[in-house]
Amino acid sequence: MKVTTLGIDLAKNVFQLHGVNEFGKPVIKKQLKREQMAAFLVNLPPCLIGMEACGSAHYWARKLQGFGHTVKLMAPQLVKPYVKTNKNDAADAEAICEAVARPNMRFVPIKSVEQQSVLALHTVRQGFVKARTAQANQIRGLLSEFGLIIPQGIGHIANRVPELLEDASNELPGAFRLLVQRLLDHLKELDGQVKELETQIVKWHRQSELSSKLAGVPGIGPITASALVATIGDARNFDNGRQVAAWLGLVPRQHSSGGKQNLLGLSKRGDIYLRTLLIHGAHSVIHWESRKPDCCSWVSGVLKRRNKNVAAVALANKNARIVWALLAHDREFRADYVSTRVAA
Incomplete structure (x- = not known):
């Protein structure tokens, strides 16, 4: 039977494979050594391959894409709920194979x-x-x-x-x-x-043209801009700027039930390094804005209502959305830009 979906549990030397056909029936359950992986997968008909985003995952994703396969990477914490029994390589590979076929699964962009x-x-x-x-x-x-x-x-x-x-x-x-x-x-x-x-x-x-473009945003310098471009990759993988902010953990964590909204502190999910850079850059902007007594910018308006730490997170969230807009729509940053929807 033809393999349509394949889950691979990556490791240093021993790889576990679990493949199913179009009806979901297992047709491949085998273990391969590192030197056997390329030879086996290059002869396998093109199929959907799922892997956890871990060490060497991006290398294997690029290599398998070169063989004609469709490769998807997933965060390990999103695969964990699909492990049915005790943890072992075979159960992990089966869980990866099942998770990659879910229509609502979120995937990690493959890095170059x-x-x-x-x-x-x-x-x-x-x-x-x-x-x-x-x-x-x-x-x-x-x-x-x-x-x-x-x-x-x-x-x-x-x-x-x-x-x-x-x-x-x-x-x-x-x-x-x-x-x-x-x-x-x-x-x-x-x-x-x-x-x-x-x-x-x-x-x-x-x-880098993209990185230089992001450096025009207040609070984003060469270090932050280069890290954002290298990590996000194709910004069109996100539907909107809020998804980028949520991906970086710059939105409130929810604990809602019974139709009652209960928002907590920051979710602090995603890339800690990028979130730290954005918040440090926001603190720098706030430091200079606070020294202008007659300033009437967006940041100064937030500072009049909330403390500096809350304002820094709000500005970091805003900058994350701006970064998505610049990368996804190939725009240049304009400090006086007004959205057409807001203007209407």
């Missing part, structure tokens, strides 16, 4: 090689940023044990610590001074790595 390479820069940069912050906190904590308090902010480490190490009146042991100097050198090395990766990201941003 360029998108993955740009996101790799962001991932490594973020790792260096976290390591830099941890190193700065360690230096601050060690010095506090000797009664030397460094103000908050990573900039104070580079300015104040060398002076403390040179000061002979603070009674720091010589071995401890050498230790802190080693940590300070490591902090400078991490900072240099972060700046080098930021230079590479900005270089890609300037070469």
Whole structure:
């Protein structure tokens, strides 16, 4: 019988396959090694293939699309409800095969090689940023044990610590001074790595027409713009801007029942990194708007009604919708743009 739908449970070395025909009857239940995957699937007639969006999923999706198959990636949490029994590779592959055929299933866009390479820069940069912050906190904590308090902010480490190490009146042991100097050198090395990766990201941003277009939105710079373009890909996969905002976790979480609407705090679903960048950018805009006493912008109107944190999330939500409009409809950002529906 011809296979119409195939579910693949990805792994490092062993892959589990579960395929069904047009009547939903299982016709393939087998396990393949990594080196056997390509040879088996290239000879399989074109069909719908479902996989979880995990490690190497985008690589296999591009490869299988080259074989003529239709490939769909799904978030693992959306596949979990279809696992009928205890968790094992066979049950997971069967659940993936069933989930990919659901008409209301939401899928993950398949990323290109360029998108993955740009996101790799962001991932490594973020790792260096976290390591830099941890190193700065360690230096601050060690010095506090000797009664030397460094103000908050990573900039104070580079300015104040060398002076403390040179000061002979603070009674720091010589071995401890050498230790802190080693940590300070490591902090400078991490900072240099972060700046080098930021230079590479900005270089890609300037070469990308879409990324450069997004940088015109207040609160979105080269780092945020490049991450948005590389992660979203084709914005037309979303029906509207609100779906993008919800996908980033910038909408209220609901707990409604009996016709009574009960909205809670942010859902905080989706990409944490993108949501953080958008909210940090919104805080920057609010900081500058609050310094203008006679400002009558949309942000200032929100600030008159709500606190700065709520206004930052609202602006991040608005920017997410603007990003979708610019990417999906190939438009340029205009600060004075008024929707025709609103004008009517």
